Every structure is written in structure tokens, then in C-alpha cells.
Amino acid sequence: MSTPYAKLPAWADYGLIPLVNLLVAFAVAGLVVLLVGENPLRAAVILVEGAFGSGQGIAYTLFYATNFIFTGLAVAVAFHCGLFNIGGEGQAYIAGLGVGLVALAFDSVLPWWLTFPLAILASALVGALWALIPAYLQAKRGSHIVITTIMFNFIAASVMVYMLVNVLKPVGSMAPQTRQFLEGGQLPKLGWLLAEFGLKVRPSAPLNISFLLALVMAFLVWVLIWRTKLGYEIRTMGFSPKAARYAGISEVRIIIVTMLISGALAGMMALNPIMGDQHNVPLDFVSGAGFVGIAVALMGRSHPAGIVPAAILFGMLYQGGAELAFEMPNISRDMIVIIQGLVILFAGALENMFRPTIQGIFASFSPRSVGISATKGERA
Amino acid sequence: MAENAIELIGINKSFGAVRANRDIALEIPRGTIHGIIGENGAGKSTLMSILYGFYQADSGEIRVNGKTAAIKTPNDAIAAGIGMVHQHFMLVENFSVLENVILGAEGEALLTKSIAKARSELRRLEKEYGLEVDPDALIEELPVGLQQRVEILKALYRGAEILILDEPTGVLTPAEADHLFRILEQLKEQGKTVVLITHKLREIMAITDNVSVMRQGTMVATRKTSETTVEELAELMVGRRVLLRVEKGEAQPGAVKLAVKNLTVRDSRGVTMVDDVSFDIRAGEIVGIAGVAGNGQSELMEAVSGIRKAVSGTVMLDGKPIDLTGQADPGELRDRGLAHVPEDRHHVGLVLAFDESENSILGYHDKPQYLKGPFLNLEAIQKDAQEKIEKYDIRPANPRLKTANFSGGNQQKIVLAREIEQDPGVLIVGQPTRGVDVGAIEFIHKRLIAMRDQGKAVLLISVELDEIRSLSDRILVMFAGRVVGERGPEATEGELGLLMAGVEHKEAAE
Numbered sequence: 001m002s003t004p005y006a007k008l009p010a011w012a013d014y015g016l017i018p019l020v021n022l023l024v025a026f027a028v029a030g031l032v033v034l035l036v037g038e039n040p041l042r043a044a045v046i047l048v049e050g051a052f053g054s055g056q057g058i059a060y061t062l063f064y065a066t067n068f069i070f071t072g073l074a075v076a077v078a079f080h081c082g083l084f085n086i087g088g089e090g091q092a093y094i095a096g097l098g099v100g101l102v103a104l105a106f107d108s109v110l111p112w113w114l115t116f117p118l119a120i121l122a123s124a125l126v127g128a129l130w131a132l133i134p135a136y137l138q139a140k141r142g143s144h145i146v147i148t149t150i151m152f153n154f155i156a157a158s159v160m161v162y163m164l165v166n167v168l169k170p171v172g173s174m175a176p177q178t179r180q181f182l183e184g185g186q187l188p189k190l191g192w193l194l195a196e197f198g199l200k201v202r203p204s205a206p207l208n209i210s211f212l213l214a215l216v217m218a219f220l221v222w223v224l225i226w227r228t229k230l231g232y233e234i235r236t237m238g239f240s241p242k243a244a245r246y247a248g249i250s251e252v253r254i255i256i257v258t259m260l261i262s263g264a265l266a267g268m269m270a271l272n273p274i275m276g277d278q279h280n281v282p283l284d285f286v287s288g289a290g291f292v293g294i295a296v297a298l299m300g301r302s303h304p305a306g307i308v309p310a311a312i313l314f315g316m317l318y319q320g321g322a323e324l325a326f327e328m329p330n331i332s333r334d335m336i337v338i339i340q341g342l343v344i345l346f347a348g349a350l351e352n353m354f355r356p357t358i359q360g361i362f363a364s365f366s367p368r369s370v371g372i373s374a375t376k377g378e379r380a
Numbered sequence: 381m382a383e384n385a386i387e388l389i390g391i392n393k394s395f396g397a398v399r400a401n402r403d404i405a406l407e408i409p410r411g412t413i414h415g416i417i418g419e420n421g422a423g424k425s426t427l428m429s430i431l432y433g434f435y436q437a438d439s440g441e442i443r444v445n446g447k448t449a450a451i452k453t454p455n456d457a458i459a460a461g462i463g464m465v466h467q468h469f470m471l472v473e474n475f476s477v478l479e480n481v482i483l484g485a486e487g488e489a490l491l492t493k494s495i496a497k498a499r500s501e502l503r504r505l506e507k508e509y510g511l512e513v514d515p516d517a518l519i520e521e522l523p524v525g526l527q528q529r530v531e532i533l534k535a536l537y538r539g540a541e542i543l544i545l546d547e548p549t550g551v552l553t554p555a556e557a558d559h560l561f562r563i564l565e566q567l568k569e570q571g572k573t574v575v576l577i578t579h580k581l582r583e584i585m586a587i588t589d590n591v592s593v594m595r596q597g598t599m600v601a602t603r604k605t606s607e608t609t610v611e612e613l614a615e616l617m618v619g620r621r622v623l624l625r626v627e628k629g630e631a632q633p634g635a636v637k638l639a640v641k642n643l644t645v646r647d648s649r650g651v652t653m654v655d656d657v658s659f660d661i662r663a664g665e666i667v668g669i670a671g672v673a674g675n676g677q678s679e680l681m682e683a684v685s686g687i688r689k690a691v692s693g694t695v696m697l698d699g700k701p702i703d704l705t706g707q708a709d710p711g712e713l714r715d716r717g718l719a720h721v722p723e724d725r726h727h728v729g730l731v732l733a734f735d736e737s738e739n740s741i742l743g744y745h746d747k748p749q750y751l752k753g754p755f756l757n758l759e760a761i762q763k764d765a766q767e768k769i770e771k772y773d774i775r776p777a778n779p780r781l782k783t784a785n786f787s788g789g790n791q792q793k794i795v796l797a798r799e800i801e802q803d804p805g806v807l808i809v810g811q812p813t814r815g816v817d818v819g820a821i822e823f824i825h826k827r828l829i830a831m832r833d834q835g836k837a838v839l840l841i842s843v844e845l846d847e848i849r850s851l852s853d854r855i856l857v858m859f860a861g862r863v864v865g866e867r868g869p870e871a872t873e874g875e876l877g878l879l880m881a882g883v884e885h886k887e888a889a890e
Contacts, residue, residue: 228755230754239732
């Protein structure tokens with residue numbers, strides 16, 4: 001039996017519901033803040049001001065958002081094919097090796113604008129290769145990609161520790177990281193761009209040119225998914241593998257190609273912290289961005305136009321949260337993680353919690369605005 | 381006691397803007413068999429779901445045995461003496477009949493007592509209604525007809541006085557259907573009330589006492605079955621006169637287009653589904669394959685169209701072999717002029733989440749006219765879709781609308797338009813009118829005949845015997861994976877029914 005459900009206008013679907021989810025997440029987070037004896041309203045003000053109140057804050061917010069755009073796009077592309085790439089973390093981490101090797105090899109001989117394209121290719125290639133093995137196992141052997149990509153996160157972490165401690169650490173150094181890159185391995189900052197708008201940004205602010213690369217990739221992902229033959233095939237596979245088989249689309253080929261693209265996008269995330277900010281390859285530079293990418297893709301409905309704002313939201317939580325931990329002594333770093341967790345919970349995992357209610361309200365107020373559509377066992 | 385088992389008064393139910401049921405009034409006298417017919421989407425299922433407590437009506441009243449009943453959940457319905465036999469059985473496959481019957485009414489923690497009680501109760505029901513079935517058999521080992529009987533037993537065990545059957549004969553052979561009807565007659569004689577939901581007019585005429593017709597959410601008429609005709613009911617259902625017989629001329633068979641020889645196909649569990657099947661189809665003829673669902677027709681169709689791997693045998697298309705052993709590619713077969721309308725349009729033939737125009741190129745998305753380099757040529761795709769919409773009268777005429785929002789008949793037209801407009805030499809069609817309303821059935825049948833008259837070879841697979849008989853120039857009957865007989869279109873239903881049940885096959889083996 002089909003279960004009819006009301007279809008909402010696009011603005012409610014993509015605007016109102018995420019907003020309601022977000023407000024509820026903040027309300028619950030506010031309760032947590034209240035519990036530890038702080039004023040939730042003041043906390044909210046500090047959070048937002050910390051993220052957007054100054055040029056410096058905006059620069060940090062967008063810097064974090066850059067990471068999340070890359071990983072969010074990576075997760076989204078795989079989602080469109082019906083694959084859950086949970087390995088963005090590992091793909092980005094191991095891709096740091098590619099970025100690092102290019103920068104270490106060429107930073108003394110090439111200017112940044114020649115190193116950068118090479119590093120983009122290297123990061124994408126290494127990220128894609130790291131996704132290739134799980135993809136091959138899924139396509140040819142049916143090993144579940146969630147399991148294999150999780151495992152590959154652990155392998156990536158161990159490989160990177162080994163490489164940084166035993167191979168890439170300069171002789172005599174105590175820190176498990178590569179040497180500092182010279183100028184040819186450093187990406188230009190974008191502080192001047194914010195300064196154009198009259199904002200004050202210190203030169204130390206990490207926002208750099210990879211933010212623009214992230215925006216370009218968001219556009220290219222949109223073109224890929226909705227405007228190319230490959231994207232058509234990816235979506236067909238994602239909605240219905242049986243229909244793809246019927247249409248003569250090779251499952252093996254599409255799974256592998258999609259995962260290569262997904263891994264490449266995750267890999268590019270490594271450019272931002274390594275060449276854009278730290279100018280070396282440190283331990284743990286991904287620090288959870290791969291997993292935040294899952295929440296970003298869910299919240300952005302796997303559409304680049306949703307992923308970019310969702311990534312900026314999480315950038316705000318990272319940056320504003322750091323300010324909050326600094327300003328309010330009772331709120332520790334862990335509290336910030338709780339707030340982020342609540343946003344992920346309400347915006348991502350419980351995405352459909354308020355949908356029926358909102359649909360009911362819409363149906364009763366303006367029945368004409370709500371169409372009907374039947375779900376006949378088809379995944380939306 | 382009131383005279384009516386069920387009385388519905390002013391039932392309204394909306395889903396958003398769509399009024400699935402409006403002002404439904406219905407009286408079902410006790411001890412009768414009452415048919416409810418209507419096209420897909422007419423609101424039959426919604427109405428029965430309200431009666432069985434799956435949905436709640438927005439307004440209106442339900443009276444059971446003259447008393448107002450508040451039915452909020454299926455449990456309320458069961459308590460009021462209403463039982464339902466669903467189209468898709470709700471049985472636990474690896475439980476025995478007994479275990480399934482007591483499911484949800486187990487009683488105490490230890491099952492011994494309730495199983496003993498159920499065993500004696502089943503024996504009584506068996507005697508009273510002729511519902512014999514081995515209480516210790518596992519469900520998965522029972523044929524479909526018996527599984528359905530278990531569903532009926534489940535309802536009766538719970539004390540149902542009113543039994544609702546939703547499209548009960550869809551999965552049955554004609555003989556099994558006849559047996560079901562005899563059971564229903566017996567239930568009626570014992571004073572039970574039966575509500576039969578179906579879209580098969582023939583069944584309505586054969587068994588019901590009264591019949592109510594639904595169209596677009598309203599109850600348009602209730603008639604005594606003895607005082608109405610098939611033609612009148614069809615007209616009431618559709619709202620206009622319908623041609624029930626397909627008019628067609630003599631077939632002009634030409635050269636062999638598709639030759640299947642000794643084809644054997646196994647399913648994923650290694651069970652042989654198609655067993656050494658051979659046949660030819662010539663240009664300008666429709667060959668129908670009749671059979672009860674699950675006797676290998678689906679696998680045969682999938683193997684011939686390159687979706688499923690075959691174990692052995694050959695299939696020649698225009699004299700050249702189709703690769704059946706390795707990774708056969710449906711795309712290559714399309715290029716060679718073999719088009720395929722799959723049985724399952726929801727998961728195979730269409731991507732419901734796609735726009736109509738996106739579905740109108742599915743499988744042909746490699747063709748240069750739809751592409752600009754690696755990019756989709758959206759303009760050309762839209763224009764192409766618009767042309768097909770006009771030619772096939774697909775409604776609503778909006779190529780940008782999500783395919784899930786089209787009715788079953790229009791969805792099927794989208795698939796047919798896509799496959800036929802590529803001008804294939806061979807067309808394989810599975811269940812072309814399943815879940816399709818009467819008006820669209822007429823259109824689809826005419827299209828298939830037109831294909832034949834243009835000299836195309838058509839392979840038609842359907843579980844609707846009427847459809848097979850009225851369209852086919854030759855009829856093959858499949859049973860247990862083998863072709864057990866070939867007949868002309870003049871074959872009687874009884875003759876085909878026996879073949880479908882494997883009767884002649886068994887005799888031949890002895």
C-alpha cells in the first residue's frame with residue numbers, strides 16, 4: 001500500500017525545515033548551557049560574534065568552512081550513487097602526503113602558482129587512490145563500503161604517523177611533522193579580500209586561496225551531477241541499481257568512478273591546512289573534518305548550493321565555539337563538541353523529525369500549495 | 381440485529397490537496413459478497429484502509445452491525461469483527477501455519493496451550509468452510525493459493541465476521557481463483573460478510589451479490605450484480621464508453637526476428653527458473669507467454685533482454701547471437717533493435733525520483749542526439765520528451781514533473797513511448813497493463829497491435845489471461861520453467877488454465 005505524503009514547496013523543503021531543525025538544536029544546546037550555569041543568550045551572542053563579529057573571526061570561519069566544503073562534496077557525490085563514503089577522513093589525511101611531497105619537492109624551485117596545481121593533482125590523486133581499494137572491493141566483491149572505508153581511516157592514520165615520525169621528520173627535530181615549506185609551498189592568504197570590505201584581518205588569519213578552489217569545486221560538482229552523462233548515470237545507480245542495470249549502465253564502472261571522484265574531493269581538503277595555513281604536514285591535521293563532511297552533506301541535501309552554507313555554519317560552530325570556550329570558563333572545549341553534536345543530530349540524523357508536522361501545517365493552511373506524491377518503495 | 385454489516389456515512393479523507401475519498405456512503409448487507417471496483421487511484425484502497433484502521437477519516441461515520449464504531453487502529457477493527465486479507469501476504473515465511481495463525485494472539489508466555497487451542501480451532505474452521513491446510517507446514521513450502529488460505533484462516537481465527545479481500549486473485553491460477561470463490565461462497569452461507577476489492581470485472585460478475593463502483597474518490601454507483609453488465613460497470617469506472625475487446629486484423633508473420641533455443645536460466649540461489657525453453661518470434665506477430673507469476677517468465681524475459689545471465693542455450697536476434705554467458709550488455713542490444721518494457725516499472729523501467737524527461741532517455745542516454753560531448757543536451761531532451769508526451773497523451777503534459785507524481789497508466793506510457801519511439805525491430809513487453817487504469821489499457825493495447833502491424837516482433841508476457849488471449853497471435857504457456865504448450869488465440873480459458881496449473885505437463889511426464 002502506498003503511503004501518501006504531502007510535498008512541500010521548495011523554499012520550505014530547503015529553507016524552512018533546516019532552519020527549524022537548527023533552531024531546535026540551538027534550543028537544546030541552550031538547555032545544556034543553562035545546566036552548567038551560564039546564560040544561553042550570552043553564549044549565543046559570543047558564538048555568533050566570535051564567528052562573524054570581526055574580520056579575523058570571519059577569516060577563521062571561512063577557513064574551517066573550506067575544509068567542510070571539500071569533505072561535504074566528497075560525501076555528497078558518493079550519496080548520489082547510493083554509496084556512503086565514511087572514509088573522507090582517511091582520504092584527506094593520506095592525501096596530505098601527496099600535498100606534502102609536492103611542496104617539499106618544488107617549494108625551493110617553483111613559485112606557488114605552479115606548485116599549487118601540482119599539489120591539487122597530487123592531493124586528488126592520492127585521495128582517489130585511497131578510495132579505490134574500498135570501491136573495488138564493493139564493486140567486485142560486495143564488501144560493504146561503510147566497513148572498508150572506516151577501516152581505511154585507521155590504516156591512513158597509522159601510515160601517516162609512521163611516515164611523519166620515521167620518514168618525513170627532519171633529522172634532529174622533536175616534532176612529528178615535516179620541515180616548514182619555503183615560499184613556493186605557501187598559498188596566498190585571502191585576508192586582503194575581507195579588507196576590501198573594510199574588515200580588519202591580521203596576516204596570521206588562515207583563510208587562503210583554497211577557499212576559492214572549494215567554491216569552484218562546488219560548482220563543478222553541480223555540473224557533474226546534473227549536467228553530464230556521467231552524473232545521470234551516477235544518479236540512476238543511486239536511485240535504483242536495477243534501473244541502471246536495465247539501462248546498460250555498468251555497476252562496477254560507476255561505483256569505482258564515483259568513489260574516485262569522491263576520494264579526490266576529500267583529498268583536496270588537505271591543501272587548505274597544509275599549504276594554506278601550517279606550511280608543513282603535521283599529525284592529525286584533518287581533525288574530524290571528514291566526519292563533519294557527512295553532516296554537511298546531509299544538511300545540504302547533497303546539493304552544492306546547500307553544502308556551501310552548511311559548511312559555513314559548521315565553520316561558525318568551530319570558530320565561534322573556540323571563542324566561547326575562551327570567554328566562558330564553565331564551557332569547555334567538550335561542551336562545544338556537544339553543541340556541534342546536537343546540530344548534527346537534529347540537522348542530519350533527525351532530518352525528518354519535524355517534516356510531518358510542517359507538512360500537516362502546510363496542508364491545513366494552504367492545501368493548494370501542497371502536491372501529493374506516492375512513495376512506492378522508492379528511496380527519495 | 382441490524383441488517384447491514386457495514387455502513388459508511390459521509391466518509392471524507394484528503395491527503396494534502398488530493399481528496400482521496402469524498403462523501404462516501406456505502407451499505408453492505410450482512411451475509412453478502414460485496415464487490416468494490418474502480419481504477420487505480422479511485423480511492424478503493426484508501427476507503428478500505430479507513431475501515432481497517434490504517435488511516436482515519438477526516439470526517440464521517442463507520443457503523444458496524446448498526447453501531448457506530450471508532451476504528452483508530454487495526455486492533456479496533458479486529459475487535460469489531462473485521463478481518464483483512466492483503467494483496468501482499470503478511471506471513472512469516474519460515475514459521476508454520478499454526479505459528480502464523482496465532483501470531484499476535486499468542487496469549488501466555490508458553491505457547492503450548494495456545495498452539496493446542498489453535499490446532500483444534502483450525503480443525504473446526506477446516507470442516508466448516510472447506511479451508512483445508514496442513515497446520516504444521518512451513519509457509520515458504522506452500523503454494524501461493526494455500527498461503528492466501530492461511531491469511532483467511534488468520535482473520536477467521538480472530539473472530540472476523542466481515543472479511544475484506546484486496547485484489548485476492550492477482551497471484552492465483554484460474555483454478556486456484558475458482559477454489560477461492562468456492563470458499564467465499566461457503567463463508568457467505570455461514571453468514572459472514574465478504575468485501576472483495578478488485579479491478580477484474582469478470583470476478584465481480586462471477587461471485588458478488590452487489591457491486592459498488594468508485595471513480596476519482598467518489599462512490600458513483602451501487603448495483604445488484606444480477607442487474608448490471610460488464611459494459612455498464614466499465615463505463616461507470618472510466619466515465620466513458622470503453623472498448624473491452626481489442627480489434628485487430630490477421631497477423632502477417634514474416635521472417636524470424638528472435639530465436640530462442642534451449643535456454644536455461646538459474647536465479648541467484650541456483651534454482652532453475654527457465655528450463656530448456658525454445659521458441660521463435662517472427663516479424664509481424666505477437667507471441668504471448670501465459671503463466672502464473674513465478675513460473676520463469678520474468679527470468680526468461682530478463683535473460684533475453686540481456687539483464688540476466690543464462691546458464692546455457694542461444695538467443696539469436698536477426699540471425700546473430702546475443703551474448704548470454706558473460707556480462708551481456710542491454711545497451712548493445714538496444715543498438716541492435718531490441719527494446720524492453722520491464723515488468724517492474726517502479727524499480728527497473730523508471731527512476732521515480734527523476735523528471736519525466738530524464739526517464740524518457742533512460743537506456744538511450746548514450747545516443748548522440750541527447751548529448752553534447754560529455755554533457756547532457758537538456759534542450760534536445762526536453763523537446764524529445766515533449767513530443768512523446770503529445771504523441772502518447774501523457775498527463776500531466778509536463779516533462780519537468782517528477783515521475784512519481786504520474787499515475788500508473790501514465791508512467792507506463794512514459795516507458796512505452798521511450799521504447800517504441802526508438803523504432804525497435806523486437807519489443808519485449810512485461811505486464812504492460814499491471815496497475816494501469818482501463819482507459820490507458822485500451823491505448824496500450826492499440827499501440828502494441830500497431831507495432832505488430834508495422835512488422836515488428838512482439839513478445840508479450842502477462843499474468844492477465846484476458847490480455848494474452850486478446851492480443852497474442854500465438855500463446856505459449858509456461859509452467860515451472862518450461863514451455864508446456866502452444867495454442868492459438870482461440871484457446872479457451874479453461875484449456876490455458878489447465879496448462880498453467882501444470883496438469884497436462886504432469887500427465888505427459890507419467
